[in-house]
Amino acid sequence: MDFNALTAAIAPLNLRSCLISRQGELQYEHYREARIPEEVAKVNSVTKSVLSALFCIALDQGLLPEPETPASVFFPRLAADRDARKGDITLAHLLTMSAGFDWTEFGGQNSFPRMTRAPHWIDFVLEQPLAHAPGTRMEYNSGASQMLSAVLAQAAGMPVARFADLHLFGPLGIERYEWEQDPQGVHTGGFGLRLLPGDMLKFGLLYQQQGKWENARLLSRDLLARSVKPAIAAKAPNRGRYAWHWWTDSFAESADGPNPPAPDYYYARGFGGQYIYIVPVQDTVVVLTADKWRTDKPPTDVFRRHIAPLLAGMR
Structure with a gap:
């Protein structure tokens, strides 16, 4: 496969x-x-x-209840809030x-930014009013991710990074990383990881291989599939659908509307x-990282503009 055109484009x-x-x-490395x-670097979201x-790993191990469980099981103040809808989250x-x-x-x-300046991040999130009934609209929210990190730490009985060492990073051979924490010592759920590009690729390969790594199963096939299944329409200007903290999209021109095309790929995205893109039908994983956004921001969709056409030619 000739990647000269890609090298010239990027x-x-x-x-x-x-x-x-x-x-x-690994067929291309730039x-x-x-x-x-x-060098470990910020991967943001x-x-x-x-x-x-x-x-998903904690669900597989029976450490967490079903996802339909009210969040108030872990945050009782939601059920006691004056807005009864918070109890439905x-x-x-x-x-x-x-x-x-x-x-x-x-x-x-x-x-x-206001959350990150607050003395207690979880309290800040829980205090925010509701604008919509739970489950009706996506609103990108790193505070929700922080709540999930706190839930995982509570359910596992250990810091999230330690749980990752034992059940994800360790098996994948990810040894060099950094992970920020909030003022209460909860690892940041929505950002804060620093990883090597090669370790980002390992993580993507785990998903491409349906949760298996070197003949060991780290994630069950069923839960993995559930976690990347489109769940709700992404809020404009984003394309596609959102799953369990994964984005999904199609190669079709429009992924919007009441009957969007089936997703061709799903991806992790950081500011x-x-x-990290996973394209199951083509058995492909793509990792992109950048650090020059403050001065010469690259196109927002390098994958669709430069890499997807190459993949289409591989069919």
Whole structure:
């Protein structure tokens, strides 16, 4: 396979890294600088998809109740709130960003920055009013992710990073990483991980291989499939649908409307150009990382603009 055209296309974008694996083999590897493969870097909201994997592992182990369980089981103040709808929020609503909180991640209310400046992040999230009935609309919300991280730590009886070491990172051979914590010591559920590009690829390969790694099953096939199944329409200007802290989309021009096309791929996405794409039908995993968004922001969809056409030619 000739990747010369891709190299020429991404050269002006100043990407930090681009890795493409097909049928379990690394077929393309680009780094802006020789040191990058050995440097952990922020993956931002890709952290959410890692949290989703850990949540599935905990469900597999029976540490967590069914996703339809009310979140008030872990946060009793939701059931006691003056707005009775808060008692209807479930773990599944948190996973699909559809809890209904009046939340603007950036801009407007600047909910996310305000949370990170609060002395107690979980309390900040729980105090936010509802703008919609739970389950009716997606509103991107890293506070929901922080709630899920707190739930996982409580259910597992250990810090989230320790649970990851034992059941995800350790088996995948991910040894060099960093993970931020909130003021109460809860690992950040919506951001805060720093990973190597090669370790991001390992995580994507785990999903491409249906939860198996070196003949060991880390995630059950059924829960993995459930976690990446489109659950709710993504809020504009985003395309496609949202699953359990994963995005899903189609190669079709429009993924919107009441009858969207079946998703061709799903992906983890982090601010500033951090992506892990899984394309099951083509047995392909793509990792993209960037760090120049403040000065020369690359196109928002390098995958669809430059990589998807190559994949289409491989069919």
